[in-house]
Amino acid sequence: LEVYIQSRNFKTLRSRARRLQSTSEQFTETKSSLSSLLKGFILRKRRIDVENLDTLMKTKNIPEAHQDAFKTGFAEGFLKAQVFLQKTLDSLRRSRLLSFFLFVLCFYFALYSSFLPGKVRFRTSSIFDAAVDPIQLKNVTFEHVKGVEEAKQELQEVVEFLKNPHKFTVLGGKLPKGILLVGPPGTGKTLLARAVAGEADVPFYYASGSEFDEMFVGVGASRIRSLFREAKANAPCVIFIDELDSVGGKRIESPMHPYSRQTINQLLAEMDGFKPNEGVVIIGATNFPEALDNALIRPGRFDMQVTVPKPDVRGRTEILKWYLNKIKYDPSVDPEIIARGTVGFSGAELENLVNQAALKAAVDGKDMVTMKELEFSKDKILMGPERRSVEIDEKNKTITAYHESGHAIIAYYTKDAMPINKATIMTRGTTLGHVSLLPENDRWSETRSQLLAQMDVCMGGRVAEELIFGSDHITTGASSDFDNATKIAKLMVTRFGMSEKLGVMTYADTGKVSPETQSAIEQEVRTLLRDSYERAKNILKTHAKEHKNLAEALLKYETLDAKEIQIVLEGKKLEVR
Numbered sequence: 001l002e003v004y005i006q007s008r009n010f011k012t013l014r015s016r017a018r019r020l021q022s023t024s025e026q027f028t029e030t031k032s033s034l035s036s037l038l039k040g041f042i043l044r045k046r047r048i049d050v051e052n053l054d055t056l057m058k059t060k061n062i063p064e065a066h067q068d069a070f071k072t073g074f075a076e077g078f079l080k081a082q083v084f085l086q087k088t089l090d091s092l093r094r095s096r097l098l099s100f101f102l103f104v105l106c107f108y109f110a111l112y113s114s115f116l117p118g119k120v121r122f123r124t125s126s127i128f129d130a131a132v133d134p135i136q137l138k139n140v141t142f143e144h145v146k147g148v149e150e151a152k153q154e155l156q157e158v159v160e161f162l163k164n165p166h167k168f169t170v171l172g173g174k175l176p177k178g179i180l181l182v183g184p185p186g187t188g189k190t191l192l193a194r195a196v197a198g199e200a201d202v203p204f205y206y207a208s209g210s211e212f213d214e215m216f217v218g219v220g221a222s223r224i225r226s227l228f229r230e231a232k233a234n235a236p237c238v239i240f241i242d243e244l245d246s247v248g249g250k251r252i253e254s255p256m257h258p259y260s261r262q263t264i265n266q267l268l269a270e271m272d273g274f275k276p277n278e279g280v281v282i283i284g285a286t287n288f289p290e291a292l293d294n295a296l297i298r299p300g301r302f303d304m305q306v307t308v309p310k311p312d313v314r315g316r317t318e319i320l321k322w323y324l325n326k327i328k329y330d331p332s333v334d335p336e337i338i339a340r341g342t343v344g345f346s347g348a349e350l351e352n353l354v355n356q357a358a359l360k361a362a363v364d365g366k367d368m369v370t371m372k373e374l375e376f377s378k379d380k381i382l383m384g385p386e387r388r389s390v391e392i393d394e395k396n397k398t399i400t401a402y403h404e405s406g407h408a409i410i411a412y413y414t415k416d417a418m419p420i421n422k423a424t425i426m427t428r429g430t431t432l433g434h435v436s437l438l439p440e441n442d443r444w445s446e447t448r449s450q451l452l453a454q455m456d457v458c459m460g461g462r463v464a465e466e467l468i469f470g471s472d473h474i475t476t477g478a479s480s481d482f483d484n485a486t487k488i489a490k491l492m493v494t495r496f497g498m499s500e501k502l503g504v505m506t507y508a509d510t511g512k513v514s515p516e517t518q519s520a521i522e523q524e525v526r527t528l529l530r531d532s533y534e535r536a537k538n539i540l541k542t543h544a545k546e547h548k549n550l551a552e553a554l555l556k557y558e559t560l561d562a563k564e565i566q567i568v569l570e571g572k573k574l575e576v577r
Contacts, residue, residue, distance in 0.1 A: 134237065136203065140195050140197075141198050142155075147315030147319045148188055151181070151192060151308045154306050163199075176302075177271055177300065177303070178301050179302070180292075180297065182286060184346060185346065185348070187348075189285040205230065205237060207242070209243040209247040224267050244284035245287070267296070289305070313441055316339035316342055316350060317336050323350065323355075328368040330369065330371070332371065337421075340439060356381070379428065379436075383431060384428050384430075386428055387429075401425050401552075402464045402465065402547070406462075406463055412565070418438060418439050420435065424554070425555070452535075455529070456539075457536075459529075459532050459533045460536050462474060462482070466537075467544075492528065495507075501524055549571070
């Protein structure tokens with residue numbers, strides 16, 4: 001049987017005094033231990049045990065006549081050793097003190113290094129404050145900005161205001177405080193902001209939104225204050241905040257980010273603190289305008305929004321010419337052909353294309369860049385690098401050649417199809433070959449006949465396999481072609497109102513329609529695909545000879561451009577390469 005005994009301790013003055021005495025002794029002991037530890041770290045001494053001199057002389061059997069001389073020599077040596085030991089201890093103390101102070105200094109800089117951003121734009125004036133240095137951009141003007149003419153025109157009035165503010169104030173007008181540049185990455189938003197400052201010849205203050213976001217509370221707001229204080233002192237000037245959504249995102253109530261609103265609140269306060277026509281223009285750039293706080297984009301703050309889209313074919317041609325002029329290129333290079341084949345490319349991507357072409361020419365030992373290198377870099381960006389190390393047997397090469405020739409034949413003999421740029425059976429990425437089509441201009445909208453022509457071209461590969469090798473030997477190579485054709489057919493039926501049976505009604509979410517309507521949609525899509533397949537089959541049957549000649553030319557040369565394809569289809573012979 002277990003017995004639990006509970007004892008109570010009554011607190012008396014005596015027990016209290018005893019407890020206080022015990023605590024005091026423990027504190028004294030702890031304090032003494034810490035002092036000893038620190039003293040031992042800095043002023044550490046070694047304890048030396050020395051034998052008794054008389055015992056030593058007896059042990060060594062030193063005669064009595066020599067003992068006085070021995071003691072005198074021992075004393076002199078001991079004194080010199082003490083002097084040397086003292087010097088050694090002093091040097092050790094100094095080195096330990098120096099090490100200690102270096103450790104404290106390194107710890108200090110490690111603690112506050114997060115207040116210093118990676119680039120030396122902010123200079124530290126205190127551990128919680130930072131100032132930003134302006135940049136002079138006299139060598140950057142609107143001549144350096146290509147492909148965004150509308151955005152340049154909208155920003156011209158900002159430059160005029162910075163150059164001649166009296167021209168606006170005399171009429172009572174005032175410039176917007178903030179200008180928001182909106183567009184996808186690589187379209188030239190930062191370059192536009194730099195060009196504004198360069199054209200007006202005013203100081204340019206650059207800051208990235210991420211630089212205002214730190215782990216310490218209040219640092220972002222402090223940097224906002226410092227940035228605007230410097231700008232006001234150097235007006236007229238331009239403040240450019242890149243990736244504005246990093247600092248100006250929508251404010252939320254979250255226990256994970258209790259201080260997330262301080263920086264944007266400070267930004268709003270600083271923008272409200274500007275006087276009209278003070279000469280400070282704030283330009284922000286973002287890829288996600290929908291993520292910005294509504295208070296930031298209201299009139300009176302960022303009240304002017306400039307869209308910087310990806311360039312059209314004319315803009316891409318200008319950008320390519322600009323970057324081609326920076327390298328050595330063959331005069332026969334036609335930038336417009338490359339521009340037509342780079343739909344959706346941004347300015348940064350076009351710069352990368354030209355740079356890769358220059359690198360390719362250097363690797364091949366050429367003196368200048370030709371169309372061959374530009375086409376190579378374009379295909380590399382769009383479809384991946386060539387895979388020449390992949391060994392493909394003759395059977396699969398033949399199937400690929402007839403498959404790609406089928407696409408090319410349909411595109412060549414279909415009225416509303418896009419013109420052919422080139423055909424190849426060179427393996428790139430996950431594809432064994434491809435046919436490149438180039439629109440003459442950017443297509444802002446497409447007709448029904450153009451969409452049907454695209455479907456027919458997609459069907460050409462599978463139809464060619466069926467006609468040449470039989471239905472039992474068709475391959476899986478047409479899977480992506482069928483995906484594209486099906487997507488076009490579905491859009492025609494559900495979004496574009498191009499179905500006679502279903503009319504002009506749209507079906508954005510086909511999962512919410514009735515089973516009867518869903519069945520009707522599928523039937524219309526199936527009809528469009530079947531009719532497209534039959535049209536492609538009729539064209540390939542009609543031009544079977546041309547189809548065979550083109551496939552044989554691809555097997556021989558691997559890649560054919562538009563002119564070479566035309567020569568083959570006209571029944572002429574190609575020049576020997």
